[in-house]
Amino acid sequence: xxxxxxxxxxxxxxxxxxxxxxxxxxxxxxxxxxxxxxxxxxxxxxxxxxxxxxxxxxxxxxxxxxxxxxxxxxxxxxxxxxxxxxxxxxxxxxxxxxxxxxxxxxxxxxxxxxxxxxxxx
Amino acid sequence: xxxxxxxxxxxxxxxxxxxxxxxxxxxxxxxxxxxxxxxxxxxxxxxxxxxxxxxxxxxxxxxxxxxxxxxxxxxxxxxxxxxxxxxxxxxxxxxxxxxxxxxxxxxxxxxxxxxxxxxxxxxxxxxxxxxxxxxxxxxxxxxxxxxxxxxxxxxxxxxxxxxxxxxxxxxxxxxxxxxxxxxxxxxxxxxxxxxxxxxxxxxxxxxxxxxxxxxxxxxxxxxxxxxxxxxxxxxxxxxxxxxxxxxxxxxxxxxxxxxxxxxxxxxxxxxxxxxxxxxxxxxxxxxxxxxxxxxxxxxxxxxxxxx
Ligand code: FES
Ligand SMILES: [Fe+2]
Numbered sequence: 001x002x003x004x005x006x007x008x009x010x011x012x013x014x015x016x017x018x019x020x021x022x023x024x025x026x027x028x029x030x031x032x033x034x035x036x037x038x039x040x041x042x043x044x045x046x047x048x049x050x051x052x053x054x055x056x057x058x059x060x061x062x063x064x065x066x067x068x069x070x071x072x073x074x075x076x077x078x079x080x081x082x083x084x085x086x087x088x089x090x091x092x093x094x095x096x097x098x099x100x101x102x103x104x105x106x107x108x109x110x111x112x113x114x115x116x117x118x119x120x121x
Numbered sequence: 122x123x124x125x126x127x128x129x130x131x132x133x134x135x136x137x138x139x140x141x142x143x144x145x146x147x148x149x150x151x152x153x154x155x156x157x158x159x160x161x162x163x164x165x166x167x168x169x170x171x172x173x174x175x176x177x178x179x180x181x182x183x184x185x186x187x188x189x190x191x192x193x194x195x196x197x198x199x200x201x202x203x204x205x206x207x208x209x210x211x212x213x214x215x216x217x218x219x220x221x222x223x224x225x226x227x228x229x230x231x232x233x234x235x236x237x238x239x240x241x242x243x244x245x246x247x248x249x250x251x252x253x254x255x256x257x258x259x260x261x262x263x264x265x266x267x268x269x270x271x272x273x274x275x276x277x278x279x280x281x282x283x284x285x286x287x288x289x290x291x292x293x294x295x296x297x298x299x300x301x302x303x304x305x306x307x308x309x310x311x312x313x314x315x316x317x318x319x320x321x322x323x324x325x326x327x328x329x330x331x332x333x334x335x336x337x338x339x340x341x342x343x344x345x346x347x348x349x350x351x352x353x354x355x356x357x358x359x360x361x362x363x364x365x366x367x368x369x370x371x372x373x374x375x376x377x378x379x380x381x382x383x384x385x386x387x388x389x390x391x392x393x394x395x396x397x398x399x400x401x402x403x404x405x406x407x408x409x410x411x412x413x414x415x416x417x418x419x420x421x422x423x424x425x426x427x428x
Contacts, residue, residue, distance in 0.1 A: 050422065051382070051422055051425070051426035052359060052361075052378040052382030052383075052384065052426050052428070053359035053378060053382070054137075054184070054359055054378050054379060054380050054381050054382030054383070055137055055184070055381060055382055056137070056183075056184030056185070056378070056381050056382015056383055056428040057184075057382050057425075057426040057427060057428055059422070059425065059426055072137075072138070073137040073138060073182070074137075075137065075182070075183040075184045075185075075381070075382065075428070076182040076183045077183040077184070077185070077428075092382075109425045109427075110327065110328035110329055
């Protein structure tokens with residue numbers, strides 16, 4: 001017997017990690033199967049800027065100061081191999097493997113939309 | 122004045138992981154896989170498209186757009202366009218026939234915006250997917266996800282909009298259908314068409330050249346856009362904004378991201394354009410409404426999340 005209700009076991013026990021921002025008291029919880037960025041969004045926090053959530057736009061760049069993590073492929077436009085080795089990552093492509101201490105490191109993205117300036121937004 | 126450029130023909134998009142990308146473009150968006158090549162590129166199309174493919178995915182270490190190609194009416198027109206491009210000052214690379222499967226020679230050049238474009242006249246036609254050209258049924262069975270009907274346009278962020286407009290208007294035969302002007306008359310957005318559609322390609326002024334904002338796919342109805350929104354939630358796909366309506370072109374739309382961070386749009390409706398129409402102008406002060414007609418507010422991510 002198989003119905004769709006059984007497709008998602010809801011009682012899986014998972015270790016939840018704490019992600020804390022350097023020099024601030026705020027922190028949020030992240031289970032290992034969702035990215036640090038999405039975990040932050042689900043916790044209703046705004047410590048890291050959110051863009052594409054796919055490792056392409058660079059907006060969510062952070063430095064991992066402390067802790068273990070797993071990362072998926074990230075666009076080389078924003079993370080060089082050296083940066084990657086030093087723990088600079090895109091939060092939407094990393095998954096916590098322990099508690100983490102992080103620091104936002106958003107790249108300069110020129111928002112020329114001069115138009116945006118003009119409209120006073 | 123028309124110069125023999127007919128329509129958007131293809132876009133090659135870089136993805137970080139091909140398997141993830143195919144879940145997005147095939148399972149969710151509903152494009153159809155038509156072929157693969159020995160470079161590992163995957164060729165896709167919307168079901169109403171007559172040519173063999175319109176989207177080419179290439180796995181790479183950074184996201185973004187490799188190039189957008191326009192199909193032209195004939196090989197002779199292509200020769201004329203080659204001259205025009207050279208006179209304009211573009212360096213033209215002739216990509217040999219077969220570099221993309223079942224596609225003739227392509228003329229590749231860079232626009233002042235920093236983006237690579239191509240012109241070509243020949244591509245294998247396999248016909249609409251799942252339908253005969255003779256007494257065709259309304260639609261084919263077996264479509265997936267959002268059932269995107271066709272690749273429609275790209276929106277690109279880059280430099281030197283004025284010179285880019287000159288290239289597209291004077292050399293390639295596009296019209297300026299819509300624009301956004303600042304109070305001192307600077308054009309910060311331009312929507313260009315080579316057909317009756319409100320845009321076949323659009324540009325927004327940006328300090329960095331060659332950035333990709335989105336590739337867009339056409340759906341028939343607002344109901345289809347709402348259904349697309351349901352599918353985005355069902356699959357936990359990264360959402361940008363929508364469903365909503367644009368002021369510019371008045372299309373009804375939703376934006377979301379592929380798993381490599383490239384933005385995808387599906388939309389329906391929108392204004393039409395004939396060559397005798399004056400361009401429609403939005404004032405930069407009304408940009409919020411121009412972009413998101415209902416929210417009337419700019420969304421920072423929409424302006425700055427680019428690949
Ligand atoms: S949000 Fe775009 S790279 Fe992470
Ligand atoms: Fe669009």
